[in-house]
Amino acid sequence: MTYAIQLQGIDKRFGAVHANNKVDLAVETGSIHGIVGENGAGKSTLMSILYGFYQADSGTISVFGNAYRFTDSQQAINAGIGMVHQHFMLVDNFTVLENVVLGAEGGYALAAGMDAARRELKRLANEYGLHVDLDATIDSLSVGLQQRVEILKALYKGAKILILDEPTGVLTPQETDELFKIFAALKQQGVTIILITHKLREIMAITDQVSVMRQGTMVAHVNTDATDESQLAELMVGRKVLLDVSKQPGKPGESLLKVKQLNWSDQHGVARLKNINFDIKAGEILGVAGVSGNGQSELLDVLTGISRLQQGSIEVLGKEFTAKQPFDAATMRTMGMAHVPEDRHKMGMITDFSAAESAIMGYQQDSELNAGVWLKPELVRQRCSELMVAFDVRPKDVQLKSANFSGGNQQKLILAREMERSPDVLIIGQPTRGVDVGAIEFIHQRILAMRDAGKAVLLVSVELEEILSLSDRIVVLCDGEITGRMAVEDADERKLGMLMANVQESHDPLQAQMQEAVQ
């Protein structure tokens, strides 16, 4: 048996953090190998070492039997390793062809290199079934196609081993299926694939072997067909976790949030929200499903007063807001609305601030915290340590810089800040993005507890599982429009996926078959 990659005794420390502790990994040539683990388990560090971003403190790397010591990623590329990052590294206003040759132009005159590249890309596209219009600009492509360009780029640079970091995070279920077909084609052509993900279902569906990391160490290597999701989850966290949330049926009360005929255009005049209508009752969770970038962020921003309302109305606890009365995030907070933003680094906290300072963000005007203009430091710190206890944020150091907490703990701190005041309306975007399994369970329980306490919750998430397991009702956003709404009992991933891509039901082959059968 030959190995594409063999890592032995890889050790890497970042200051106090032992990111990789004597990690071994062997990936068979031509296989699809999954690496799973909680956030901060060391997966990304390990792959960064393999790709030459970091150098290991000790340990050896061998690729196709040859020992290497990569000091930059160009050397890894030369050795036949390609990486597709979670966030694409593409120039939006370049064409596919221009993006692929970027950094590999082959001389000062572009034309000759471009022609050669075009021929080579056509060959690759045919060989692997990776069809993309080479002259389309990136911004005109869907996310799924952009990812395809990333894969092409890696193959064009001669990759025989592809590392993909959370590749399905931004894809619709249909796009995910397409991607898996590409994986199968690549595998058939002898390309080795390393798949980093936290979606166990995908691991089960596509990989041959799977390695599990926990707290910087490799805890298991197993053949995929000899394991199952719950075993992997247990290995990841070191204990049994509930993947399904147990949920009591909701007892909806009166409407606390009503959104009517909401329209919103961005600064370029592009309509981002089109005629949005919904309401959320007390004791109810409304899930907003959709592929990211289809108006969810804009909806959150307009509802919470971050972006200015342009058309339509928002009614919070019976008080109506229209475009005529400007309001900001502070107004909405005093109305009893709390907001857990989608992006904790960009919006939810200030990474340079101490935890205590981040923990009062949005509530800095609070009369309890202030004596006149004096923002009492002991009270601010005390508030933070209370939140840390309530949501088990670790480490419990209120003076530590917000940036130095792990993603899950940052998220818990933000959730604590927004939930502990028991707001009547809770707006949550991506509550568990980049959060490990243990924390996900905790966060889900907290969100359900808010609902059971009679609060109205708007939940925006790109994770369908999350939407399905938490929501009472679901609306689907596609291109700024609500393309479907249903009770959770009537929803499943497939149905939501169709609506997320705004595919008409009649185009659905299954549906068509059923219709035929009926006729």
Place this chain on the structure above:
Amino acid sequence: MSRDRKLAWINGLLLPLLNVLTAFAATAVLFLLINVNPWEAAQTLLYGAFGYSEGVGYTFYYTTNFIFTGLAVAVAFHAGLFNIGGEGQAYIGGLGAGLVVFALFPELSPLVMIPASIVGALVFGAAWAVGPGYLQAYRGSHIVITTIMFNFLAATLMVYLMSKVLLEPGQMTPQSRLFPDNAWLPFVHDVLANFGIKVDRSPLNMSILLALVVAILVWFFLWQTRWGYAIRATGRNATAATYAGINQKKIIVVTMCISGALAGLVGINELLGYHHRIIMNFHVGYGFGGIAVALMGRNHPFGIVIAALLFGILYQGGAELAFEWSNISRDIVVVMQGLVILFCGALEYMYKPWLMRWLVPVSDSAKGAA
């Protein structure tokens, strides 16, 4: 020592110190090139700054100005604004201080006169900054461009006022008449004389106490009030600030007012404290020097006081150098300032990787965690 503590020491003390020393080393090379013995030059400089009580007075007198302008730059910087307009704001602040003095009855008690004049300096300094602040917040005009333009506006306005309006009748020099005695801030040598301590006359006046008090107030304002919180939030992460319900436009305008007001206090030290009349160009160099001071002082009031002292030493010691050595002109101070700015500002982190390797080795930090 834990890793965080070590990092704090490296960033807060070791790096600035090394940077300043490098700047001095570069100056030494320069001195060698113009046939000046750097060792002797350093001695002359330090003697000029600290060797006799008049020199000490001058050093602290310059320091006072740099504290005001350094704080002005720092406050704006915490909101993410680069206030280049300290020069103009200081100049107009001085005008405000003087105009208030002339507007009041000369017999008025100093206890009323001086605070009123200080308020005049604050208000006029702020008024000179509010325009650029407004243009930045509501019209998107870049603060760097507008504050520079306002410096020129201030200069021409003052030329006009000094030559046409405020000129003392029968005088050729463009300066106003003398302030009444009640508007004079006491000199430090006079105050000390009251306590029986005899020091030589120097321009050093009670403004230095004002500067230190203001430094403490700025610290309190930035780190202990919700307004300071809002300013720092805006500067660090504007999106998060909007999320937190902070009105950024308002913050920008208010911060620029505070920044301008602080710069305006230079007028108090210069005019109320020393010249006792409105004169031309008392402000030159302090506004820009304040940028370097704020940079060196890491935008923290404590650091700014230290950095301002260094610049005070350079100013006074440099004057001594120019006086003692025929082949050194006063401009050498500007060169030294430039080198300090180069190494403390532009090359701020030059030594950091090297220091990290030597002082915070990986194994050590692991021990710290254990």
